[in-house]
Amino acid sequence: MKILTTVKKVVDVELNIKVENGAIVEDGLQYVMNAWDENAVEASVQLQEHYGSETTLVSIGAGEDNDKIIRKGFAMGIAKGIQIDDSSLARADSFIFARVLQKVYEKGNYDLVITGKQAQDTDNGQTGIILAEYLGLPCVSNVVSIETLDERHIRVTRLGDTGKEILELELPAVVTVSDSINVPRLPAMRGIMMAKKKSIEVMDLNALGTSVDEVGSAAPRSEIVEYMTSKTRQAGKKFEGDVAEITSRVVYLLANEARVL
């Protein structure tokens, strides 16, 4: 089974993010592998270990940090890496990313695509599902387990609105994974050393056999025109001391000051 795993470079959400004049201040930001893509990588590597699947990772992005996250994928056990680096994609929306991923897929004859359920920067949760639509493949999102049934079928569990939904999928297929699917491994030293020497296949749209027109990167369906700071909450009244006394005081305030009891 050939697996394609998608991995995005995202801003580290644990750090402070400043907004000025409608834009995010680049200074002081750090970039990491999207957390849900770490789960996608882990799921792919586990399939590789158990069933001898062949794993390839693709990341659309630029810069040194992007190189770093692809190498992190190698260190976790991914066999091959593809990077799509094209300046026309700087303001791409999910539909454009999905078109580019479609082109990558079509070059490779894959059986299964595993994406993260969501990117931590956009919080969109769309790209994998749109990719499946473009490819005309079955797709299950928010997946928490993947089992292979035979050469052509997998069984997946997704977290739905009323419980765990168990589905059987005909391959090729696309799944988007939840963070509940696994705990991503920490790369071992040997893996990290080996990852440094691996080569990454870097392509622009042209080399990928497509164009700005075909992927639509000149005309996104939507554009972020402004960033604003989110309403930050102020720390309120914190009580320490005699537990009985402060608890009764807080209940009084909830009822009479906040009026929510």
Add this chain to the structure above:
Amino acid sequence: MAKVLVVADIRQGELKSSTAELLSKARAIGAQTAVVAIGADIESLIPALVNAGSDIQYIADDPGLELFSASSYTSCVVDAARQFGANLIWFGFSESGKAVAPRVATRLDASCATDITDIILSGDKVEVIRPATANKVVQRVVVNAERLVAVVRAGAFEAKAVAGTLNVVRLSPPARDLKAVIKQIVSDASGDIDLADAKIVVSVGRGAKDEAGVDLIRELANDLKAGFGSSRAMVDAGFMAHNKQVGQTGKIVAPDLYMAIGISGAIQHLAGMNGSKVILAVNKDPEAPIFNVADYGIVGDLFEVVPILRREIKKIRG
């Protein structure tokens, strides 16, 4: 003229409050309204769909639609959207909405925005407001496409009781998806109050330690007729069901009162609850980050605090 198609959120045969909220917003912006309801045995919901404020009800009622299937549901929504000529298609916040919205958008050449908190129409221009990056920033997004499919955050719009008119259009059942076959749903809906609808949500974190701790806090939730939520730590540890998880990967809630008991306040948890009107935190660590967002904080051992909380609340609520 704007034409809004709202996708009814039906769970266990009941219409969720988001349907009326979205239809109210649609009426408030002067749009024509329609609703699409998908499921098995849903005839009886038609009056509720009218009361929620829809002027056309597209009904896809078929035994094959009993279990959620993203592709069948997509076909129904696309069918209704085409018949109605909708330019705005709105889902309430749900896992099925999040799965179906991008599919519908792709098929209708629409733009897709998830997790929106507001939508602004001026002339032909459509803009949405949405928090992103774990709630750390807010985006203003301009829609260039002719149509927009949006998933709206819980609590973004208020329901106003304005009834619509009865005008039922039946949809033919979609073809079954043979490539992604739903085999079974292992239900974890235990009949308790849904987090998204609750006025008060009480959530338990790792500080509760074990089953006994969880039970203690559940009692508090029961006293208050509150939704009973959880941090991921307690879901991972197997004490709480997945659908109780509050946070970036779980439910996003915005109740009048959110009680975080034994929860540290990791950014992924905050992303699910920091839109709440009032937050109460109980934590034994005075430095716990949850206190940075809490309106009221009690520093103390939850095993001591919660019984007193229950007693004091009973006193004032009777």
